[in-house]
Amino acid sequence: MSDIVLEIRDIEKYYHQFKALDGVSLCLEAGEIRVLIGPNGAGKTTLFSVISGENLANEGAVVYRGRDITRQVSWKRVQMGIGRCFQVARVFPDMSVEESLYVALQAYAGWQKKVRVPRDFFRPPRYVLEKTGAILDEIGLTDKRNIYVKTLSHGDKKRLELAMALAQEPDLLLLDEPTAGMSPEETRDTVNLIKRLHSNRRFTVFLTEHDMDVVFSLADNISVLYYGRLVASGKPEEIRKDPAVQEVYLGKEGDFDAFS
Amino acid sequence: MFRQLITKNFILLRLATAAIIIVLALSLPLWANPGITFRASLVLIYILFAASFNQLFNYTGLISFGQAAYFATGAYVAALYVKSGASLSGGIILAVIAGGLVAAFLGYISLRASGIYFAILTLALGQIVYQVIFKWPATGGENGLADIPRGTINLGLAQISLASPVSYYYLILICVSLGLFILWAVTHSNFGRILMSIKQNHVRASFLGINVRLYQLISFAIAGSIAGLAGAVYGPLTGVLMPEMATWIYSTTPILLTLMGGANFFWGPATGAVIFGIFEYLTRAMTGMSSLIMGLLLLTVVLAFPGGILGLVTSWLIGKPSIKKSSRNEGSAAASKLMPGGDVINE
Amino acid sequence: METLFLPLVNGLTWAMMVFLVASGLSLVFGVLKILNFAHGGFFMLGVYLTYTFIRNHALSPLKFFLIVFLCGIILAIIGAILERLIIRRFYQLDEAYMLIATYALLLVIEGSVEGIWGLQFLALPSPKGLGGGTEIFNTIIPSYSLVIIAAGVAVAVLLNLLINRSPAGKIIRAAAGDPDMTSALGINVPIIYTMIFAFGIFLAAIGGGIGAPNQAITPTMASSFIIQAFGVVVVGGLGNIGGAFLAAIILGLVDSFGTIYLPQIPGIAFYAAMALILLVKPHGLFESSISTK
Numbered sequence: 098m099s100d101i102v103l104e105i106r107d108i109e110k111y112y113h114q115f116k117a118l119d120g121v122s123l124c125l126e127a128g129e130i131r132v133l134i135g136p137n138g139a140g141k142t143t144l145f146s147v148i149s150g151e152n153l154a155n156e157g158a159v160v161y162r163g164r165d166i167t168r169q170v171s172w173k174r175v176q177m178g179i180g181r182c183f184q185v186a187r188v189f190p191d192m193s194v195e196e197s198l199y200v201a202l203q204a205y206a207g208w209q210k211k212v213r214v215p216r217d218f219f220r221p222p223r224y225v226l227e228k229t230g231a232i233l234d235e236i237g238l239t240d241k242r243n244i245y246v247k248t249l250s251h252g253d254k255k256r257l258e259l260a261m262a263l264a265q266e267p268d269l270l271l272l273d274e275p276t277a278g279m280s281p282e283e284t285r286d287t288v289n290l291i292k293r294l295h296s297n298r299r300f301t302v303f304l305t306e307h308d309m310d311v312v313f314s315l316a317d318n319i320s321v322l323y324y325g326r327l328v329a330s331g332k333p334e335e336i337r338k339d340p341a342v343q344e345v346y347l348g349k350e351g352d353f354d355a356f357s
Numbered sequence: 358m359f360r361q362l363i364t365k366n367f368i369l370l371r372l373a374t375a376a377i378i379i380v381l382a383l384s385l386p387l388w389a390n391p392g393i394t395f396r397a398s399l400v401l402i403y404i405l406f407a408a409s410f411n412q413l414f415n416y417t418g419l420i421s422f423g424q425a426a427y428f429a430t431g432a433y434v435a436a437l438y439v440k441s442g443a444s445l446s447g448g449i450i451l452a453v454i455a456g457g458l459v460a461a462f463l464g465y466i467s468l469r470a471s472g473i474y475f476a477i478l479t480l481a482l483g484q485i486v487y488q489v490i491f492k493w494p495a496t497g498g499e500n501g502l503a504d505i506p507r508g509t510i511n512l513g514l515a516q517i518s519l520a521s522p523v524s525y526y527y528l529i530l531i532c533v534s535l536g537l538f539i540l541w542a543v544t545h546s547n548f549g550r551i552l553m554s555i556k557q558n559h560v561r562a563s564f565l566g567i568n569v570r571l572y573q574l575i576s577f578a579i580a581g582s583i584a585g586l587a588g589a590v591y592g593p594l595t596g597v598l599m600p601e602m603a604t605w606i607y608s609t610t611p612i613l614l615t616l617m618g619g620a621n622f623f624w625g626p627a628t629g630a631v632i633f634g635i636f637e638y639l640t641r642a643m644t645g646m647s648s649l650i651m652g653l654l655l656l657t658v659v660l661a662f663p664g665g666i667l668g669l670v671t672s673w674l675i676g677k678p679s680i681k682k683s684s685r686n687e688g689s690a691a692a693s694k695l696m697p698g699g700d701v702i703n704e
Numbered sequence: 705m706e707t708l709f710l711p712l713v714n715g716l717t718w719a720m721m722v723f724l725v726a727s728g729l730s731l732v733f734g735v736l737k738i739l740n741f742a743h744g745g746f747f748m749l750g751v752y753l754t755y756t757f758i759r760n761h762a763l764s765p766l767k768f769f770l771i772v773f774l775c776g777i778i779l780a781i782i783g784a785i786l787e788r789l790i791i792r793r794f795y796q797l798d799e800a801y802m803l804i805a806t807y808a809l810l811l812v813i814e815g816s817v818e819g820i821w822g823l824q825f826l827a828l829p830s831p832k833g834l835g836g837g838t839e840i841f842n843t844i845i846p847s848y849s850l851v852i853i854a855a856g857v858a859v860a861v862l863l864n865l866l867i868n869r870s871p872a873g874k875i876i877r878a879a880a881g882d883p884d885m886t887s888a889l890g891i892n893v894p895i896i897y898t899m900i901f902a903f904g905i906f907l908a909a910i911g912g913g914i915g916a917p918n919q920a921i922t923p924t925m926a927s928s929f930i931i932q933a934f935g936v937v938v939v940g941g942l943g944n945i946g947g948a949f950l951a952a953i954i955l956g957l958v959d960s961f962g963t964i965y966l967p968q969i970p971g972i973a974f975y976a977a978m979a980l981i982l983l984v985k986p987h988g989l990f991e992s993s994i995s996t997k
Binding site for chain 2: 149151171172173175176180181187188189190191192196197199200201204205208217218219220221261262265
């Protein structure tokens with residue numbers, strides 16, 4: 098077994114009376130792509146919030162690289178190497194694509210102690226300028242470098258968000274529905290992009306997804322969440338055959354898309 | 358045709374405007390009467406006061422209803438220092454430090470909350486500063502401070518007397534320019550870019566590993582110390598300080614000036630202060646109507662031209678919106694429908 | 705006993721005065737999501753309008769409260785018109801601009817009051833028989849304080865019944881929770897908004913009228929009351945009327961006893977307590993709002 102990046106133990110999360118997560122435990126191995134599936138309202142986004150620090154768990158522990166981060170604030174988790182993209186891309190609407198990356202890189206350079214004052218007071222540090230071009234090339238946004246983010250298409254906003262997260266060299270990347278709301282071509286491009294980035298960088302990816310084609314083309318492993326409980330985890334082919342998964346997730350129609 | 362000419366030479370136009378303003382500001386005491394010089398000094402102070410508010414409002418995405426508390430803190434600290442017989446230069450430095458410290462302390466409390474809660478907290482905590490000034494014998498209590506001398510500026514070798522309105526005008530001009538330069542530097546720096554990112558989407562900012570609250574606190578303290586600087590030169594100008602200047606009612610002066618001039622522009626608060634100063638001068642015969650007029654003006658600005666004067670001028674000059682307005686509640690259709698600034702003028 | 709009883713009554717009187725302003729403020733915020741600075745202005749208009757009708761006549765309590773009620777109705781109608789003409793434009797504004805807009809409206813009201821009634825202090829006599837003192841526990845307390853406390857409690861109870869127990873309350877809660885859904889169910893949300901706003905104004909105005917004999921009447925009273933009401937509403941949890949009621953009592957008592965034990969710094973206890981509470985609980989003591997109750 099290779100080393101464990103993230104370990105989640107017996108996580109419980111309530112919203113008033115409603116139990117959104119009910120004793121969820123799982124482990125992510127370094128370098129894998131893990132896909133979390135489950136019907137709407139299963140608690141996928143809640144689980145991501147608990148891992149990234151947007152919400153705190155009521156019970157249980159989140160352990161990242163051997164350190165307990167259950168009650169850590171979100172920005173510190175990011176500095177430790179946990180990047181996150183949202184289902185609806187969160188971006189800086191009135192900045193250009195380039196400026197958005199400056200912010201991401203500058204924050205990164207800041208905690209990496211790469212910024213020098215006062216030479217780097219007004220202009221982005223040289224490190225930032227160099228890296229911006231590289232990231233834009235890698236993600237395919239170079240031609241939109243000087244465009245205002247609010248004028249970007251939905252898909253491009255999601256790609257920019259991914260670029261900002263990547264700029265900070267994450268060790269673990271949480272992607273919440275990376276292809277949600279995209280056209281078939283955009284979806285295909287995004288899948289290829291994630292594959293390419295993953296093979297270049299070898300980080301660990303934890304993502305949620307509705308589109309079963311995407312799930313099976315990306316996943317090294319799949320976990321199934323069903324109304325706050327983890328009902329199965331394993332290789333894609335095991336999940337496909339798992340009777341419990343078929344029971345709760347595939348439904349009577351035997352079609353993965355039935356619930357998505 | 359004319360418009361095209363302007364668009365083409367936009368940078369030239371800005372340079373020319375800047376040059377005219379600098380010449381006017383520098384030469385004003387030479388051709389204006391003492392009354393106007395006094396009013397111009399006040400306008401300069403309000404420019405800095407309002408700009409300190411806009412550092413928070415437009416460049417950090419925080420709305421402070423307590424800016425007058427820091428202005429008053431600076432004013433009282435400098436006035437008490439000068440009244441003790443010391444030089445004004447020391448008083449100004451102390452005022453800047455005091456304004457920053459008080460703002461850092463109260464900002465720390467306010468920043469535990471966000472949105473409306475934050476705004477109300479700045480308001481309430483500012484009222485504490487007012488209560489302290491009002492009740493404390495050392496600050497003159499409800500009677501305020503009178504006979505505040507202008508003193509001298511100690512330049513090591515030479516002592517310069519500030520007694521004359523003209524020399525005091527130049528001192529204010531220097532202090533205000535310095536304060537504006539600091540604000541400009543902060544908002545246009547790498548640091549300022551991070552502040553902008555927090556304003557535009559604070560969730561994204563914190564998920565880029567940015568300690569959002571720390572940045573906001575630093576910005577709040579800077580705005581407080583600049584308000585303190587504006588306050589420091591205010592007391593010796595008028596000679597009198599009243600505790601009421603610390604109340605939240607006075608905190609709305611910079612808000613009005615900023616919105617009137619155009620909150621999305623660095624020079625918006627300055628424009629608002631100048632226009633309002635002229636407006637006040639022209640209507641000086643009408644007394645007792647001020648809060649009605651202030652209210653109607655503010656209402657008109659917010660509802661009819663939220664981009665302010667500079668917003669109107671640029672959209673006329675360029676023919677397209679140059680105003681950027683972030684949407685904090687991004688995705689909410691209702692909110693983006695009529696965002697103050699760009700989108701309204703856009704159509 | 706006596707030394708504690710009088711400040712207790714004073715604190716509760718203050719608390720109920722502020723609650724009369726805060727209740728409408730909180731209701732309007734809960735449904736319309738507007739924190740309305742101008743609310744204090746309507747409180748003040750209630751005071752001045754009542755004053756205009758009564759002047760220096762000591763009326764019988766029945767007549768007095770009838771006039772207060774009438775003033776409330778008049779101002780509620782004005783409030784409804786205002787909501788249609790101006791307030792409605794605030795809904796789409798950014799939070800900060802919304803606050804500024806309602807503040808501008810407060811300035812307009814203040815300026816108008818200054819223009820119409822002048823800057824001087826005015827005073828309104830208490831209704832007949834309520835102007836003196838009443839002896840309770842060997843302590844003479846102003847009878848009118850009891851009237852104000854009773855009015856505050858009555859408003860709290862009636863509002864609670866209205867919102868949580870009546871059919872109208874069901875609609876109000878629905879509109880507060882999800883206006884889009886409510887409107888999809890065929891309910892005219894804009895009219896609900898107008899009615900809620902007018903009702904909030906009504907509460908502020910009768911609060912002003914009832915409190916008028918207990919106050920020095922000046923054009924600055926709007927801003928001093930609205931800031932205290934803001935404090936109460938924020939400490940109680942925005943949009944939570946029950947929370948505002950409790951917060952008013954807590955802050956009222958703190959202020960009243962603070963003035964006794966720290967006489968050198970009167971007035972500071974309220975703000976200090978408020979800051980302290982919000983430091984520990986930044987979003988108020990009771991976070992739930994009308995919709996989730």
